[in-house]
Amino acid sequence: MAASGGGGRAIRVLNIAEKPSVAKTVSGIFSRNQGLRMREGRSRYNKIFEFNYTIQGQPCQMMFTSVTGHLMEMEFEGRYQKWHSCDPVDLFEAPIQKHVPEGIGFVEVCWLIDELEFICV
Numbered sequence: 001m002a003a004s005g006g007g008g009r010a011i012r013v014l015n016i017a018e019k020p021s022v023a024k025t026v027s028g029i030f031s032r033n034q035g036l037r038m039r040e041g042r043s044r045y046n047k048i049f050e051f052n053y054t055i056q057g058q059p060c061q062m063m064f065t066s067v068t069g070h071l072m073e074m075e076f077e078g079r080y081q082k083w084h085s086c087d088p089v090d091l092f093e094a095p096i097q098k099h100v101p102e103g104i105g106f107v108e109v110c111w112l113i114d115e116l117e118f119i120c121v
Contacts, residue, residue: 030062
């Protein structure tokens with residue numbers, strides 16, 4: 001979640017979901033479907049949902065959007081990566097590696113922050 005504000009401007013809160021359906025559902029829940037506005041984002045699949053909200057007594061403009069693709073990936077390590085390299089039961093205890101992939105998910109987040117003029121804090 002990124003927020004910007006200060007200097008007399010209203011606080012804006014950016015929420016980024018990993019799936020478009022989650023952005024839509026969560027924004028509907030938070031807004032109680034009252035005053036919920038939707039507009040196109042960079043991609044036709046990643047809409048931007050906006051509504052007014054109050055956080056700890058402070059009015060703000062809440063924005064929900066999403067990215068397409070995974071922001072985090074997990075893979076089995078070494079010998080567990082090939083289909084016939086181990087007994088499938090071993091996979092329950094196999095070590096995994098988590099990493100942020102280089103690709104569209106990260107790039108979309110950067111575009112959104114830049115496009116919507118957010119300052120990450």
